[in-house]
Amino acid sequence: MREMRKLLPLAAALLLLAVAADLGASSQEKLREIQRQIDEVQARLAASKKDKSSLLNDIYALELQAEAAIIEMNKTHLLLADAQAKVERTQREEAALRVRIRSSQDRIRRILRVLYKMGDLGYVKLFLNIASVDQLFRNYRLIVALMDDKVEEIRQIRQDIVKLQRLQAELRKQVARLADLRAEKARKLARLQGLKRDKLDMIAKINRQRDLNSRLLDELKTESENLTRVLDRKTVVAAADAVDLGPLRGRLAWPLKGAVISSFGRKKSARFNTYTMNNGIEIKPEGSDDIHAVAGGEVIYGDYFKGYGNLIILQHANNFHTLYGHCDRFLKKPGEQVAGGEVIALAGSSGSLYGKALYFEIRQNLKPLDPLLWLGKK
Numbered sequence: 001m002r003e004m005r006k007l008l009p010l011a012a013a014l015l016l017l018a019v020a021a022d023l024g025a026s027s028q029e030k031l032r033e034i035q036r037q038i039d040e041v042q043a044r045l046a047a048s049k050k051d052k053s054s055l056l057n058d059i060y061a062l063e064l065q066a067e068a069a070i071i072e073m074n075k076t077h078l079l080l081a082d083a084q085a086k087v088e089r090t091q092r093e094e095a096a097l098r099v100r101i102r103s104s105q106d107r108i109r110r111i112l113r114v115l116y117k118m119g120d121l122g123y124v125k126l127f128l129n130i131a132s133v134d135q136l137f138r139n140y141r142l143i144v145a146l147m148d149d150k151v152e153e154i155r156q157i158r159q160d161i162v163k164l165q166r167l168q169a170e171l172r173k174q175v176a177r178l179a180d181l182r183a184e185k186a187r188k189l190a191r192l193q194g195l196k197r198d199k200l201d202m203i204a205k206i207n208r209q210r211d212l213n214s215r216l217l218d219e220l221k222t223e224s225e226n227l228t229r230v231l232d233r234k235t236v237v238a239a240a241d242a243v244d245l246g247p248l249r250g251r252l253a254w255p256l257k258g259a260v261i262s263s264f265g266r267k268k269s270a271r272f273n274t275y276t277m278n279n280g281i282e283i284k285p286e287g288s289d290d291i292h293a294v295a296g297g298e299v300i301y302g303d304y305f306k307g308y309g310n311l312i313i314l315q316h317a318n319n320f321h322t323l324y325g326h327c328d329r330f331l332k333k334p335g336e337q338v339a340g341g342e343v344i345a346l347a348g349s350s351g352s353l354y355g356k357a358l359y360f361e362i363r364q365n366l367k368p369l370d371p372l373l374w375l376g377k378k
Contacts, residue, residue, distance in 0.1 A: 027082045034075045041068045044304070055206060056219045056306040056351075062199045063309070063350055069192040076188060080181045087174045094167045097160055104157045203353050213269070217276055223307035224279060228366055231313065231321060234300045239337055243295040244317040245362070251376045252294045253340065255324060256347060256358045258286040264370040279368035280323065280361035282354055289347040291324050291358055294375070295340045302330045308359060309351025312344055318364070325359030326352040 045064045051057050206212045245252065262282035268275050293314055300321075301313035308325035312332065315321055328348025332338055349356045362369045 027078060030078055031075065034071060034078065037071045038068060038075075041071060054219050055202075055212065055216045056223065059199060059202060059351070060304070060306055062195055062202065066192060066195040066199070069188055069195060073185065073188045073192065076181060076185045080178070080185060083174060083178045083181055087171065087178055090167060090171045090174060094164065094171060097164050097167065101157055101160045101164065104153050104160070108153060108157070206353075207271075213271075214274065217274065220276075220307045223305070224277075227305060227308065230301070230305075231363070231366060234313070235315060235319070235321075236298070236300060238315055238317045238319075239298050241337065242297045242315065242317040243340060245295055245320040245322075245364070245374065246318055248295065249374050252374050253292065254283075254375050254378065255292050255294050255322075255360055256283050256285055256290070257288060258283045258358070260372070261354055261357065264368075264372060279363075280325075280359055281371050282326075282352075283358045283360060284354070285347045285356060285358065289328065289356075290343045291327065291345040291347055293338045293340055293342050293344050294322055294362075297322070297338060299332045299334050299336045299338060299344070302332065302334050304350065307351055310345070310348065311351075311359075314338065314344070319366075321361075321363045321366075323359070323361035323363070325361075326350055326357050328356075 041064055045061065045068070048057055048061050048064060206216050260281050261284045262278060264278050264281055266275055266277050291312075295314075295316055297314040297316040297320075299312060300315045301311065303311065305311040305325070308323075310327035310330065311323060311325045312327060312330055313321055313323050324345055326348055327345040327350065330345045332342075332344045338344055347356055347358045352359070360371055362371050362374050
């Protein structure tokens, strides 16, 4: 039984090490994925710097920097959670070790107290109080076993105290690491907020200055033409289960719950007395950010497109396409088939001049159609 008691703490320690190893492996895998994302964003940022200077490119660069800051924050958050878990495990191990040391010390004190009360002739009394030779040998074996056990326990207490000192030193390092990570997270959060303010300031400046606004409109027009060419190249033979939107005019489900903040068609700017052509509508999300496919089709594009932000395009039957821009992130990849109503992305503010919104287009034979004539009544 005594040997079994000695083995229990060892088994518990081995179990703790196994759990820590699993957490470490999981964290390492997540860190590798985060690093891959950082490398990808940095590559896109480097490529954007090679492009000719433009307002859309400047907005894109700010968004890429913000995206990199968010990914870096995710990395810090992961390291922070891992460090917090290590601190908590070490604290639990330290507390258990303290209890074991106190328990062993109490047992030693009780034995010493009994021997002290028996006086200097305590061992002699044990040997004199015998009725037979058998009892003599039993008492002798008892004393030897008792002293051997306590000597071993004293040795174990010393080892546990040394281990406790090492644990306390390690805990101090872990707590310091935790504090550093929290400070790092605060710095990265401040940087992210600064980048978001820079984007808002740039948009506000464009809206105030006629020359900048005119430049932006020209750039948006160019990117709209580029999108038409990209869409033409990406168009493939529609899958057999792709839906023809034609019979669904006026009955399509809305891609996102929210208010329309920018409508389709030719619009006049009251400030600058200029005109723009909107090929789609902007919807400000209310409640959920889930973006739903308005009908079944195939994802033929999912990437950043200047002026549209993160853009996902579905191809439907009879050469219909639906376009969903300003996404925060995609939930479907090019080549995947999606059903009507399926969530394909989350609404965001990438490439948006309105903050968080969904840019939505419907096209047939590459020609933009007014989505409000195709979507059902709310």
